[in-house]
Amino acid sequence: MNSMLRQRRRRKPQKGGIEDTVASKPNGVPVLRMEDVARLAGVSVMTVSRALRTPPAVAASTLAKVRAALEETGYLPNLVASGLASSRTQVVAAVIPLISQPFAPTLQSMSDVLRRASYQFVLGVSHYDPLQEEALVRAFLSRRVDGIALFAGGHTPQTIAMLEQAAVPLVEMWAESATEFIVDAVCVPQRQGAQDVVRHLLARGRRRIGFIGGSTRHNIRAQARISGYLDGLAEAGLPHDPAACEEATHFLMEGGAAALARLLERRPQLDAICVASDILAAGVVFEAHRRGLSVPRDLAVAGFDDAEIARSMYPALTTIDMRAEEMGTRAAEMLLERASQSIRVDLAAMPSRMHDLGYTLIVREST
Amino acid sequence: MNSMLRQRRRRKPQKGGIEDTVASKPNGVPVLRMEDVARLAGVSVMTVSRALRTPPAVAASTLAKVRAALEETGYLPNLVASGLASSRTQVVAAVIPLISQPFAPTLQSMSDVLRRASYQFVLGVSHYDPLQEEALVRAFLSRRVDGIALFAGGHTPQTIAMLEQAAVPLVEMWAESATEFIVDAVCVPQRQGAQDVVRHLLARGRRRIGFIGGSTRHNIRAQARISGYLDGLAEAGLPHDPAACEEATHFLMEGGAAALARLLERRPQLDAICVASDILAAGVVFEAHRRGLSVPRDLAVAGFDDAEIARSMYPALTTIDMRAEEMGTRAAEMLLERASQSIRVDLAAMPSRMHDLGYTLIVREST
DNA sequence: CGGCATCAGGTTAGCGCTATCACCAAAAGC
DNA sequence: GCTTTTGGTGATAGCGCTAACCTGATGCCG
Structure with a gap:
């Protein structure tokens, strides 16, 4: 019963062409059209279209016929055509x-x-x-x-x-x-969130708090987070030490690890790092371990985002849940x-x- | 100069409608069509279409005119229509x-x-x-x-x-x-890869090797990997202990951690774990640390995939590079x-x- | 029992592109 | 000099669907 569906014209010849109605593949594979379903269901194309809407906009008896034809043919609507006709994709x-x-x-x-x-x-x-x-x-x-x-x-x-x-x-x-x-x-409010992280670190007795973030040039989020960090320091009357801040070159763990390495070279005495993302923070923790530093005893690390790794890793990361x-x-x-x-x-x-x-x-x- | 482009008809009224050619938004926003660009460039629509192909299929002088009109209008081709007409999206x-x-x-x-x-x-x-x-x-x-x-x-x-x-x-x-x-x-050849991991663990002197993988029901990859693990054991003449194998409930670190916990409850003496993915393996390592086990001294862990975390974490993971x-x-x-x-x-x-x-x-x- | 809603479904005309052919120059062949 | 080739461009007819309209059948009222 499938063969009778394949009746399909190719692009009509422009002048005096022979009408060929042979069922064949003009090019590529013949794909079913709504017309094929409509013919099988004994209704018009428009009715099939209406039956396909959510919710269906045809009478129950018609819907049943169309559904049967749909099932039998395995028709997949062409959403490209639909998108063009309705201007909604x-x-x-x-x-x-x-x-x-x-x-x-x-x-x-x-x-x-x-x-x-x-x-x-x-x-x-x-x-x-x-x-x-x-x-x-x-x-x-x-x-x-x-x-x-x-x-x-x-x-x-x-x-x-x-x-x-x-x-x-x-x-x-x-x-x-x-x-x-x-x-x-x-x-x-990321800025405020970063400030809260700093407050938390201060409350834990840390005073030499560094910052690792992404590039502030292209990333608005990174800017907000470092601003919050600075707010936190200012609030506690601590000076801003630009050498205690470092930008990661990319948002992967390796980026965080490398950033910590650079940071510790300049400021080996840091006792806490506020990091602009959990992924970076994970890299920071790994790098700390690699250097024999214990987290949090020697170095406290806080992340941002509450990504999966923050809960899963050991030690689990202090972070900001951003309501992802x-x-x-x-x-x-x-x-x-x-x-x-x-x-x-x-x-x-x-x-x-x-x-x-x-x-x-x-x-x-x-x- | 933009206003003259907006000349666009709405769907033609079926009977006796007034021809309205007023530039306005019939519904939504007026989006430029190829016709608008063509008119501005003083060519036909088809020429614009040809100029937009890669490589352009028009004369150089025509191309310049079309490019200018394209620039001036900020035209974005409608790939929905293009897809329908050409049957290639x-x-x-x-x-x-x-x-x-x-x-x-x-x-x-x-x-x-x-x-x-x-x-x-x-x-x-x-x-x-x-x-x-x-x-x-x-x-x-x-x-x-x-x-x-x-x-x-x-x-x-x-x-x-x-x-x-x-x-x-x-x-x-x-x-x-x-x-x-x-x-x-x-x-x-994942199966062979998993077998190689087991060989490696055996060469390191491990004998009580467990396995943690994904669910074998839906995941063909998981099946291949556990088969390779079994091949490796068999090759060394070691018995297969089903209680030394565990399935992670999901492919996140937490899944790996939980699986290790279950596994160690049954077989606390394991000295190596072959894990079917790096993400799971990371969870396994974290859980081992959490339990005070040193990796690799007390427990060797090998992953699969060579994901970013495998290189970045500490200790870095032994794994199989799958040529991703x-x-x-x-x-x-x-x-x-x-x-x-x-x-x-x-x-x-x-x-x-x-x-x-x-x-x-x-x-x-x-x- | 006529008149007027109401509803289901069919008819028609595009949506904005591209394939295909028609056409017209200019270049090339006999 | 005339046909053949080109190579560039325009005119036309769809691609497969849906919006908007239209018809015809039903129901319900006074």
Whole structure:
């Protein structure tokens, strides 16, 4: 019964061609169309389309017929065509700087929320490079995604211009302050969080507290965290020693380890390190052990993000829980809200929103 | 000069409607079309389309005019429409079981190769759940991706049926043996690798060697690795003690830690553990430290994958380098080869290929 | 029993591109 | 000098689906 479905015309010859109705593969493989399902179910194409909607918009008896035909043919709707016709692709994209730990729970919860709303979630990785981010944003806009979540800081002017012109629902994650072009933002008071870490270290009797962060040039998050560290020192009346701060070259454990090595060369007397990410902090702890320093006895180490490794490693890391999951949930909800409205309502009509999630200091063994 | 571009008709009224040619937003935001660029450049739409190809297929003088108009308008081609018209989306999808370490380098190299061929690379995460994998494959096929890379084992019959019917270029990563429906596969002799790990531990004088792996039910890779472990024991004439083997409930460090705890409860005398992944192995090492065991003095630990944490942690992990990067490169190349041919050549015409990459045992501090 | 909602489903006309062919010069061959 | 090749460009017809409209059948009221 499959062969009768394959009846399909090729592109109609422009002038005086012979009508060929032979069932064959013009090129590549014949893929079923809605028309094939409709013929089998004895209804029109439009009815199949309506039956495929959520919720189905046809009578129960019709729905049953269509479902049967769907099953029998194994039809997969062509969402490319659907996207063109409806100008909604049902895809939301995220641009992340790196495939790794701290983003996983956020992405997971975003994906869950979006799937429930029958949106698909796709990822692009920018490697903290604003030009790669620009290329990704361009690609996603060209594919007419219904929303974009930006995880990294550091957008090029071109990126911003494209996003403005496209007026796509947009949410910036880990925003420190709302940039004007950003439509929505989910943020956490990172600066304050870093300050709390310093307070905690001070309360534990540490006075020679160093800092290891990412590059402040491209990374807004890194800037906020070092500012919080400085706030904490200032509050206690301690002087800021630039030589007690170090930038990791990349956001991997090795980067943290290397940064600690450089730092200790200059300031061997440090008794605590405030680190801008758990991954880096893990590297710092490993490097400390490698040098025969005990953590936390000789050196207290605190991280940031509450990534999986923070709970799992030994000693477990003191860190700041940034509400990673909740952040993903909220971001997805904000995107969906805009995506569902953007058909009729001008985006500018809904003002920018900034959603602050708070944070929690989690004290563990490393301090 | 922008206002003159906005001239755009809405869906033509079916009967007796007033022709409105007012520049306005019918719904949502007006997005530029190729026609707008063409008008500005004083050429036809088709010429713009040709100028946008790589390489451009128009005369140099025309190309310059089109480029100027492109620049002036900030036009972003609609790849949804392009995909429908050409039946090629220029997208390759990967289904990964988990956002984490061991896959990152492979994904990175795949993405690089694909980008160079001007394909986009998108990710879906299945969480080791065959049903989620099925849903992802269905979604990707519905979006008519030009190729799929499958990272996890455990495909449902429906998944296989869909992939067969769609006849999309496909590559299975970390395949242990070619399943018949798989078009191409990139594999590493994991079983042999695991056996080599056991040989190494035996050479170090260990005799009471335990094993910690993932669930063998859904994960083909896990099965191969435990088989290699058993081969190694058998080769040395050592008995297989089922109580010295444990399955981690999930592929995170916590899973490894918990598995070691269970294992030591039954067999406290173990002097070495062969672990099926570096992430799990890191958890095992942390748990050993937590229990006051020194690694490697009291307990030698070997991992698998050569993930970043294996080099960075202290003690650094002995592991098997699975050629993660090369695997991604080869997989992408195989996909591209099929994708470029699938237009005219029947997929069945090009036989299944299996590309074996080998492996290397990397001995570090943990053994 | 006519009139007017209401609803299910069909009909039509695109969505914004690209494949394909038609066409027209200019270059090349006999 | 005329046909053949080119190489560049334009006109046209879809790709497979959905929005918007339209029809026809039903129900319900006065």
